[in-house]
Amino acid sequence: MHRPLARTTALLGALLLVSGVATSGVLPAQARPAPERDRPAATLLYFHDAHEIGPVLTGGQDRGGVARLATAVRTVEERNRATAVVFGGDLAGGTLFGGLYRGVPMVDALNEVGVDLANFGQHDFDFGVDHARDLVAASDFPWITSNLTGTDGSPFVEGGTWAVQRVGPVRVGFIGLTDAIETTSAAADLVETDPVEAARAAVADLRAHARADVIVAVTQYPMTENHELARAVPELDAVFGEEMAEYESVIEYEGDVPLMASEGNIGSLIRLDIRRERGGRLTAGYGEHRPEYQVRPSVIEVDHTVTPDPELREVEERYAAEMDERLSEVLADVRTPLLDPEQKSRSQETALGDFVADAFRAQHGADVGWVNGGGLRAQAPGPDFTLRDAYSIAPFANRVMEVRVTGAGLRRSLEDAVARVQDAGGGFPQVSGLAYAYSAGAPAGSRVREVSVGGAPLDDAATYTVAATNYVIGGGDGVSGFQDAEVLVPLGDAPVDAEVIAAHARAVGTIDVTPEGRITVLP
Template structure:
């Protein structure tokens, strides 16, 4: 049966951010729903009543930090507040299912250190009911992602990710149906940008539209589904295309569009919803059974900010990890004479002191001809006056391995061309270098942007071989870098140190970090 959607006012496209004051303390932690009980059952083990004619979905996404985030003049997020906000809605309507959209590993210092497991621990306590994968959940490889799934007391789904053998990444997990109240809700999960993770060569990312159609067809062939919800890692424009191509979809939970605000829009009468980044909000969607129809109400937003009273048990978990991080990361490694900054993501388009420092660290560790750091992998600044272990891991939170490889000059030139190809879009593959210099023109035609390449002060010889200290992410083709595909590994990833470890060791050896711009990268008209 096709769901009927209510749209607010006469507007087709709608953007809203409705703050809901929540302050009640969590009184009971519910176990996640993993399967719908028989039609005759009264309630399931989470207290979800089968007689309720209204089902509530609570959606959130982007869980890189376990505690509150203090940025942009705002105090938001934290799993303790999230728990209270969810339980407040559950108190109002026990027929509530909590959906996580993905990204609980990588992307931050906390994520880099703990690789997502504390977030799974918290979500188990809160009672998350379903999770989709974000690309950052694969930042530490497929084995780590599988361990996250194994540690979860809630199911994960993906409709378009296959393993290297061509099998669904989650067994029997290309879709799922949950009965929430009297509503049978079918979920599909879609993920993109897998090529930007270290698992890019270990997964197959299938076409989203084809995968959505196949999953829905398979799901509906197995039984009744009242409403179909797509949980995606896509931005709004891609979700619009998805809904136009797959009209069976009744609602879409998508990737965050803004760090500090939730976004709700419409494609026709299908709501497209995105919560704030870093647990800053929940999107609430109510679906009611009315005279045989299933009505999707206009969504609303539940803020998860300083107005929410933290759950005491989850607050203890936050404080435990905060104390552990403070103890382990506070060691001072060096003083900072010249701040290592990255204003407006400058390391994705020009030479920066931060980029020089990191590329120098990689090159020094292996004694290579060239040090290479991808600008998109530099995730934090180090303004000083002290440089600590925390700074090293904040700058490089993805746990990439600094390999030592040998390539021809021609391949090195190709890698540079690949690296500057996406500069107009602030592509993450932009090369920050050490022991080498180059010029490029962002307006030149693709494949002809790089010029005046020098290694050790001498012009690059296409026929010569050079050694390069470079993250395995780049060697494996991350951000579209192809020039290292034929590289000989002198120190493979399995034997190489992490990027953060290399940076920390270099800082300790320097004692004083005084890095200046040297003209390593020249930007031409």
């Protein structure tokens, strides 16, 4: 279906501030003519990971973009009007574009593409639950979630724990599952319930209140978890899941249930054709008979071979120009390049790590600044430090919180954070106001030595203030020592990490950082 592109400017200015959303469990029938005999009874087109509105040029490949997506979808719809488009989630945060625009332009673009149903990805909550509700309210399509609830146990989307859409002659039931909410700004306001239990409950409720010929799970889970889901919930006929490879679509099977993942950054569509089997009719469990259907997956590439939709291509170009102008703002001079050769921030002190940890510490006036090395995603070689550098270094829209922790808790966190250094684990701590030595070859629990804060030896019985992201405070990368910390600046009041970095660059004016022995690597 083709919908007019309309509200981007107003949405960006106001962000709607809508506090509630209501979607019905059973959606109105789609008024589409029946397909010809040699065509599928119905077709589902699935994609997810829509952080970037324009094409992505990575790994020597030119992929994605909403203009190509629109063409790919309409090409299928022209051959079979009994087609529905399913979005698997993640359109806010996670990248430069997502961090700057918070998903608002993507919703407007997906309205134009003609999305029929969406599930949530964790990045859709990077800017909190109220903003996620704003995105839902701005959508011409319904969103569902079967396993996300408010802290009071109520479904995040009222009436939207499942949905049924009629796609041509086929009633397709959908459930939606999302994980990793603890890594987002909504962690304190949402409860992520067990996916298998939630799926079973949603399917049971769906079958008790509606009729469905085929039931599809739309998840933000990788293949291993989706195999478990398909085994645990035998009513499922297909599972759309999270991307497994940036440049490759993946289709696996659990029995006869296809488990499908498209490429990241809208690099492909999964096409699921639903065909009516020849022969008899089966009892459906609803006290009547119905046709039996089979599902058959395939892949449609969304790459340079697809002609972009002209209207949406203009939108892509407009945002590219606007981003370039915004991100070119010079915040500071770079006297010493902030480099991270071969991801050294995952194993040793770097100037880049020092600068970001200093920024976090300065933001709250904390005793310690802490940033996980795996969270540093770009370098800043200079000679200028721009807003683009700040958002490239920290593209995930994490929030910089402040907590008060005991010395024992801080020491335990350091031990946890260096535990996977030999595997280049992302939790390795770059620090400010703190110094430590570690030996990767020492026994677990005794790798960290010679810890000091403010030049004085760490006192396990004393307390210290720490500025770190919600990801670290919440136990990301296995860091456990902050679990019982007193929260001084909670998630809802914490600034976005890229904005903290940008503010620090403006404040110092000239970036001149040289590793000074905060981290010592021992044999």
